Amino acid sequence: MALLVQKYGGTSIGSSDRIKAVAERIGKYLDDGHQVVVVVSAMSGETNRLLELGRSVAENPQARELDVLLASGEQVTIALLSMALAERGYPARSYLGDQVQIQTDANHGRARILSIDTDAIRGDLDRGIVPVIAGFQGVDDDGNLTTLGRGGSDTTAVAVAAKLKVDECHICTDVDGVYTADPRIVDTARRLEQITFEEMLELASLGSKVLTPRSVQFAGKYNVPLRVVSSFEQGPGTLITTEKNTMEQPIVSGIAYARDEAKITMSGVPDVPGVASRILGPVARVPTEVDMIVQNTGADGTTDFTFTVKRDDYDHTLGLLEKVREELGARELSGDNRIAKVSVVGVGMRSHAGVASRLFDALAAENINILMISTSEIKISVVIAERYLELAVRCMHSEFDLAHDDVDGG
């Protein structure tokens, strides 16, 4: 018998039928003798519908009221799921963010959880009642509703799991685990039995949509065993944990990609201190998310400065930088909004030299030109022309033999 937190979101509870199926699924765990605390997000599409409603009455909706508006989405699902559970003979009780005292700071739209009062939840569990908690929302010190930002329900689930010291926190989603690569691109992609928090964090940050980086980081910090499982079918999913139970690590665990990227280059910038902040300062103030940054110094005392942004921010950022170029007396501003980023991730890289060169060789063999490179201890990212994306993912997957579950990766 285990104590579990299970989080269901989006399409998993996107209709009455899906909510009933989720109630059935939770019932099976209860029948097996487990204790389950449920965290849900809004029905898929609901958050966008509410956002549009907000924008239709105000061009600049107030952050406080936007949170009140958005928090109504989870209120609907906790009530529906509790009803569906009770109807099947599993007593359940819904909790809004303020009813379970998910105390947050006052940053509307991106609040951080400060504390959770789990007394009522423990009382329910003791009495055989399933607590169904609204994810994504909390309440600040003054009693104002807050929301945690996109993917906030995962964060709520992990926070509740950490506080309750559960055996596992299940993130129930529309895929049945974490894969070595996107199965839509690589048909030999393989579901991973286990992956470390560090690897998952890199994968999540690098474009894998299964989990948000924030919830992985949170789970790692409090050492909450996370399991990504399908909410549609039974299966072991992928366990995210501190240490793998295998003797040796594979060099590379998985491949992630981000398609909608763009790069901007300012060439012939006078090479004086403070140039980077003169260029990125105005961009950061918008704020625009800047990902990779590369700076090369040329022979003529000038430097070339390149960075990547999300494709949606490309035009805007180019416009912003034209003024900066003039001020700096830089030669040229150029860019490319048809690029993609592909990354290999694995804790095994730490102890294996030569991963980078194997990767570059493999890409070269396919005539794929590398535009930018960025590395960390457990990942290597390359920026390439978007049209080579699928080819690059497949060639890396094959190079590191990810289709097979052996440990030497070769």
Add this chain to the structure above:
Amino acid sequence: MALLVQKYGGTSIGSSDRIKAVAERIGKYLDDGHQVVVVVSAMSGETNRLLELGRSVAENPQARELDVLLASGEQVTIALLSMALAERGYPARSYLGDQVQIQTDANHGRARILSIDTDAIRGDLDRGIVPVIAGFQGVDDDGNLTTLGRGGSDTTAVAVAAKLKVDECHICTDVDGVYTADPRIVDTARRLEQITFEEMLELASLGSKVLTPRSVQFAGKYNVPLRVVSSFEQGPGTLITTEKNTMEQPIVSGIAYARDEAKITMSGVPDVPGVASRILGPVARVPTEVDMIVQNTGADGTTDFTFTVKRDDYDHTLGLLEKVREELGARELSGDNRIAKVSVVGVGMRSHAGVASRLFDALAAENINILMISTSEIKISVVIAERYLELAVRCMHSEFDLAHDDVDGG
């Protein structure tokens, strides 16, 4: 400068455009120097949509969770209206039922308000902020969400108005006031400048849909001046108050009707004590709303017992009573589900004899047969065949000269 509570509901806030129009309307009152506290219900259709969602996941939704579900409707509107007000330069702040501490008993779906904490609202008013309060919802002693039942937003508005001792409580609706009769039936129907709580209570109970009897009763008890006004256009509406400012009362203030009625008669019932409760007991337990009740004793020691119910309850009630008829040894069970009730209401009746006979004469002159009669101090109701409904309303309107605003009614 006045302190006002304004309640907007249903179609008044049924779309983004309507919400923006309501924000404009509130802004005009603020521009004129008034202080306004707003109470809103859910957008029209939203409560039904949520109810259907609930029924789609559970045949017998739990009352507690149904309240959580339904309360999300007002949460959306308070946020949207607050945003729309702020966008127009009128600072606003939304309040959920529990944020303004609308404390209720624990009767889910039909909770009664016990207390309201208006400190935060007064603070807002002092700082020039418009408080926008979710109607219909509250919170019980254990922190569970509750709802007040259909029309509950009116009750919230009146309760807030009573607590704040406002100058007027405006019920903003899709009609521009209370009429002497339904303008769709009587083209000379006239908007009343004023009406007493007692009269309004009778009109509301008798089928006028403008206000719920509960909110009128509540307003009367705490002497809150209510004004029914259009939320679409400017106008004085109808003031509902304890005393009219006119020297003399008109005999009749208005005419109400209820179309969907049915009557059931049990004839030849042995005339012994306890017969009424033997007949109505099983009906009341369902529960079915029983309206008029008439009992006549015949010469043969038996009695005829007749009562009216809503037309929807007709078949069911007839079925229920067939068993009772057998048990009692009554002669016959019969009924008519094509009847309607028409009522004249007016505090002036108290001091004027002969209203009933004028009414009966007028109906007789039109060859309208009266099936049942019920009277109170300030109203006379008659049950007639439904096909005469419009004719009866027009003939009463004319008999008491309601098209003209003079006081002797004749």
